[in-house]
Amino acid sequence: MTRKTDQTHQATDGLVALLDAADRLPGAGELRARSYDLLGAEPGTSAVDVGCGAGRAVAELAGRGVQAVGVDASERMIAIAHGRWPDADFRVAQAYALPLAGASVDGYRADKVFHELAEPERALAEAGRVLAPGGRIVLVGQDWDTIVVDSADPSLTRTIVHARADLTIAPRAARRYRTLLLDAGFTDVTVEVHTGILNGPAALPLLTGLAEGACSTAAVTRGQADTWLEEQRARAAADRLFLALPMFMAAATAP
Template structure:
């Protein structure tokens, strides 16, 4: 079930996040999120689910030495990596904590961001409530999340496509439709939502798509979960590897104000 077009070994989490951030797609949407955050010198900014610290340096530059940046992540490995990377940044403080229970006093932050975090959390509403609590009145939250139920992969056999996308939405991602839900959930938590920005990357190169989507690895999991037979999975991957290839998924950037 393998082809030279696909990665067969899952990259570790830090490598995957760094690789995505360095891609054209990553640089583009992250810059848009930073622009929408409208960080000013002296601001206190929260990066919630900061991972290995990919975005902390840009935030530190934006707040200047007059401000501060607090990174929060529940994964100790990510926290250690982020602390190592920002060791020379005196304005950056990385904390090991749960997004559902932030170690930040009420009305502390001017800005907050989450990037592909809420798709994985146990309770997005509780997490959003915590963000609302720690933001000052008038503070701004910028969130970026995919809507995996919009995942489209071209294939001559639409049944195989449906099997693959159902597996991703039902088994791979905890909150697969969070992208479309964000504006409503933020409003229910007490935010106003002045802007929702859809970003739809289109992949024409199967190798580029695979580095983001893990096509072969995800197909293998779909077989184990009963969404594909071995024969159907081989037919699916063979066509994808030989092309022409096209896949797309919608990513939502949501701007919310406290």
């Protein structure tokens, strides 16, 4: 294994750990279940989960009797998914070129994916290609500019949140879901907001990621990041931490 490959695997494994932690947060299971309901995930239907990660949603959809396919651009991620769910169907592919025939699935789901896409319109055109007429699409994700954190230094907090957002390809993609879906020709577009509230140590990995991201861009100094994180750790220990993370869920019907 080359050094570059090893670093890529380490980065992917780190992402899997973060995704696993997110899946364990309060309300995460209910949020996924709501996305399946909006998808119309019933026995005998079919669906593709784009950006499937380690495959949990694909396994849960299969548990509902759905013929589910998981797609991810990362070979390492797909290997992990295969290891966890050996009987499921996982494939390496980009959101812009899905390994599916036209009009071949009843549902398309993408959870925490579109903020990583530089060309969301292209991805939605591909979604429209693979969806059968009347099929359902569900997009789930956070708007990286709308993370709310209680802090003694609101100005520094705003700087940290926005600096971390700017590291993302499309940090405000979620607020565009409705417009993107309408412009792509989808109908019956709805948008829901489900806000997760975190008050304890479970929020610290996310807060650390925000601070480290801001520090990496020199938006804040190392000392400012450490001081901010120390305050958040103290808040968590004293049951005074408050983090609100709105998750946007858009659903629509294929023409």
